[in-house]
Amino acid sequence: MDGFLLQRRYPETPPSPKDHRHAVERDRDRILHSAAFRRLQGKTQVFGIGQADFYRTRLTHSLEVAQIARSIAKNLILEEPQLGRCLVPELAEAAALAHDLGHPPFGHAGEETLDACMREVSRLTRRKGKQALRFEGNAQTFHILVAAEPKSPSYPGLNLTRATLAGVLKYPYEQDIRNDKFIFASDLPTARWALQKGSSILKARDGKTKSRPHNSITCQILNWADDCAYSIHDVEDALQAQFLHPGDLEQVRFARRVFAHYEETRQEERVPTLTFNEVRERLLDLKRRISPSEHGDERAVRKLAMRDILNDLITSVSVKNCGRGRRADFSWCLTVPDEARILSVLCKSVIWEAVITDPRVAAMSTKGREILRDLFNLLMEEVIVKRSAALFPRYYRPIIEDCLEGGEMEAARAVCNFLALLTDMDALRLHALLRGSKASSIFDFI
Numbered sequence: 001m002d003g004f005l006l007q008r009r010y011p012e013t014p015p016s017p018k019d020h021r022h023a024v025e026r027d028r029d030r031i032l033h034s035a036a037f038r039r040l041q042g043k044t045q046v047f048g049i050g051q052a053d054f055y056r057t058r059l060t061h062s063l064e065v066a067q068i069a070r071s072i073a074k075n076l077i078l079e080e081p082q083l084g085r086c087l088v089p090e091l092a093e094a095a096a097l098a099h100d101l102g103h104p105p106f107g108h109a110g111e112e113t114l115d116a117c118m119r120e121v122s123r124l125t126r127r128k129g130k131q132a133l134r135f136e137g138n139a140q141t142f143h144i145l146v147a148a149e150p151k152s153p154s155y156p157g158l159n160l161t162r163a164t165l166a167g168v169l170k171y172p173y174e175q176d177i178r179n180d181k182f183i184f185a186s187d188l189p190t191a192r193w194a195l196q197k198g199s200s201i202l203k204a205r206d207g208k209t210k211s212r213p214h215n216s217i218t219c220q221i222l223n224w225a226d227d228c229a230y231s232i233h234d235v236e237d238a239l240q241a242q243f244l245h246p247g248d249l250e251q252v253r254f255a256r257r258v259f260a261h262y263e264e265t266r267q268e269e270r271v272p273t274l275t276f277n278e279v280r281e282r283l284l285d286l287k288r289r290i291s292p293s294e295h296g297d298e299r300a301v302r303k304l305a306m307r308d309i310l311n312d313l314i315t316s317v318s319v320k321n322c323g324r325g326r327r328a329d330f331s332w333c334l335t336v337p338d339e340a341r342i343l344s345v346l347c348k349s350v351i352w353e354a355v356i357t358d359p360r361v362a363a364m365s366t367k368g369r370e371i372l373r374d375l376f377n378l379l380m381e382e383v384i385v386k387r388s389a390a391l392f393p394r395y396y397r398p399i400i401e402d403c404l405e406g407g408e409m410e411a412a413r414a415v416c417n418f419l420a421l422l423t424d425m426d427a428l429r430l431h432a433l434l435r436g437s438k439a440s441s442i443f444d445f446i
Contacts, residue, residue, distance in 0.1 A: 001023075001088060002329075008159050008162075009159060010155035012159060027091075028094035030158045031094055031097045031098045031101075031158070032097060034158065037062075037097065037098075039422075039423055040058035040059035041059040042105075042423025043057060043105060043424060044424055045058050045237075056233055056234075056237055062096065062099065062100050065222070065225050066092075066225075068096070068229055068314060069092040069095065069222055070089045070090070070096075072221050072224065072317060073087055073088070073091070076317070076318070076319050079318070079319075080332075083332065086163070086217060086218075087218060087221075091163055091164060091167065091218055092167070092221045094160075094167070095218050096225055096226070098141060098168050099168055099170075099226060101149075102141030102420065104137070105423060105424045105426070106365065106368025106371075106424060106427070109365035110368055110372050111135065111136070114420060115136065116373075117376045117412075119177070121412040122134075122409075124408075125408055127409065130175060130176050132176070134177070136180070138171055138181060139181075139182055139183050140184075141168060142190075143184050143186075143417075144157070145157055145165065146160075146190045147190075162194050165194035166216040166219065167216055167222060169191060170213075170223065172191060172199065173213070174201060174202065174203055188201060197326045199214050199330055216329040218329060224334060227348075228313045231344040231348050231351070232313070234355070238350075240299075243361075244351075246291045249287035249350070254353060256276065257353045258346065258353050259276050259349075261353060262279060262345060265349070269345045271345050272338055279346065282343070282346055283346065286343075289305045290302055309343070313343065316337050317340070318335045319333065319335065371428065371431045374435070375434070376416070379391060379415045379418070379419070383403070383411045383415060391434070399414055400414055400415075
């Protein structure tokens with residue numbers, strides 16, 4: 001690989017002469033051994049933690065995305081050897097392992113709640129635009145890698161290579177009250193360093209107008225691997241949990257709602273317009289592929305069908321040299337056929353209709369929002385009013401103590417970062433402890 005891509009921002013002691021790992025292999029291992037990665041085993045993917053052992057968590061999802069990304073990278077390098085200047089399978093694997101580190105407890109509901117809490121602090125302190133505080137899962141992922149996750153007292157974060165950091169920068173936008181996706185203002189210098197000679201940080205107005213960033217080839221592979229895993233594996237979990245049945249896919253009413261969601265997300269997902277009949281035809285084809293046979297193990301039939309669909313998505317992609325950037329990793333574009341994207345987005349729409357909008361799942365999200373919002377307010381009162389760090393774990397108290405003189409904005413960021421670290425059960429136990437309530441699961445179905 002190009003030596004420029006393997007540079008680290010901070011100097012380190014040279015590795016042992018017996019350590020023959022590639023630089024990005026060390027990146028991958030640093031992520032695997034991080035506390036933030038271990039916490040993913042306690043964070044919701046779709047179904048609640050502890051409901052059953054066979055549903056995916058953020059940890060198992062990240063491992064599966066990493067395997068898919070590695071496979072895609074290996075296939076592409078064999079087909080286009082010139083990619084070797086900027087890509088090895090371990091690089092795609094490292095970026096994929098890291099991609100969900102910033103997700104807070106309770107999934108996207110938790111992400112939206114923490115952002116709403118930060119927005120409210122900004123409103124009360126009359127901070128607007130770029131000065132406003134925000135929270136976003138991808139921004140938090142980058143923040144963990146470059147600042148929050150301790151590895152050495154010699155530098156902040158994990159001190160990953162330029163190539164790996166660029167690989168996780170999915171949304172290189174300035175932080176602004178108008179943006180849904182962004183990089184925290186404190187992390188912009190490191191983001192610029194990671195993107196140097198390849199791409200640049202986009203202005204807030206670009207995020208508002210949905211101007212698309214040009215991502216590194218590693219990031220493009222990560223995005224598609226994430227889409228593959230999310231769409232196919234969540235369908236598999238929904239079938240296992242019986243939130244979805246193969247027969248649902250042939251119902252006209254179900255198909256109309258899937259079609260409506262496909263239309264709502266079509267532009268953002270960059271998929272072609274389809275008629276209702278075209279959507280229904282594809283749903284019927286999916287139903288035929290996943291329906292169990294009259295004989296044999298139903299699980300094995302389903303597993304084989306989902307494996308074949310996933311393999312089709314993985315092997316469908318190719319690359320072309322788009323020559324946009326001076327950097328090697330910004331000179332390639334991943335090409336995904338329309339039919340592959342359509343199938344992925346339709347599977348996401350099926351999950352939206354069968355699972356996300358189910359009242360049982362909606363109830364989980366509501367409870368999770370209430371718990372996080374209450375914890376945020378309780379901890380802010382502890383820091384701002386009582387000027388105390390007593391409610392925080394000992395490892396986090398120095399961070400809170402450092403912000404006691406910094407005012408409400410600095411305290412809000414420290415409290416938000418702490419809550420984002422928690423697993424679902426951590427948040428439940430802390431809330432039960434502070435409120436004296438019975439430690440019941442928020443995932444109890446209505």
